[in-house]
Amino acid sequence: MSLLKIDRLVKTYGSGLSIKHAVRGVSFTVEKGEVVAFLGPNGAGKSTTMRMISGFLEPDSGDAFIAGASICQERENAQIALGYLAEGAPLYGDLTARGFLTFLAGTHGLSMSQTRWALDRVIADARIEAVIDRSIDTLSKGYKRRVGLAGAIIHDPPVLVLDEPTDGLDPNQKRAVRSLIARMSKDKAILISTHQLDEVQAMCSRALVIDGGKIVADDTPAGLVTNLPAKTLEDAFTLLTQEESIPQ
């Protein structure tokens, strides 16, 4: 069984003349041990797909199965198996980082002692010791991102869906997050959206390219380049996608 299976997800926003076909029947799987990049130009449908996988957005049709559980039919089981990092800063900005992480641990059903262990683990993994008792609103963009990442892994789920995890991080922080993802990858299925193609080459075993709401390539980063053919991953990206995706 694939740890993450996406089955013909469709999402349309609006109606009539203002209708936007954001995601048009996206299917793929991610296996245990894989780190898969989710690439595409602005507006291609990456965040919409990830929000549907996480259960934050209801699909028009299709489904996502997380460790075998349907996000549409068995939402609670599916969400226990999933760590999701949304775009931007974590919600509940008035909470301290510790309060936010303790709250999330509670929503996943961790006991008090499990929560203490989990907090120690994610504080070290995300390197947030220095800010753990500060309110999230007062943190830098990079620390907010790392608190969000700590929240995604607090219950040590087998599947991670991370929407631009290194966005806003300085080069040192980026390196730390990449090595954390590499450390976690052995036992998990990980899907990462990013605009940073050097990151894809450094840490992803496979890359999915989405454009105009449809998957247009699924290959290893090296395969994307050689099979087109292109000179670099950036060239391959340009060949596969439009400048900015405007779904009709």
Ligand SMILES: Nc1ncnc2c1ncn2[C@@H]1O[C@H](COP(=O)(O)OP(=O)(O)OP(=O)(O)O)[C@@H](O)[C@H]1O
């Ligand atoms: N709430 C919404 N209402 C209407 N249209 C939306 C909404 N959210 C997204 N869209 C549209 O759906 C399409 C896909 O957007 P989405 O945010 O999924 O793209 P993306 O690939 O994540 O882009 P980016 O790289 O800029 O984050 C875009 O045309 C976007 O304008």
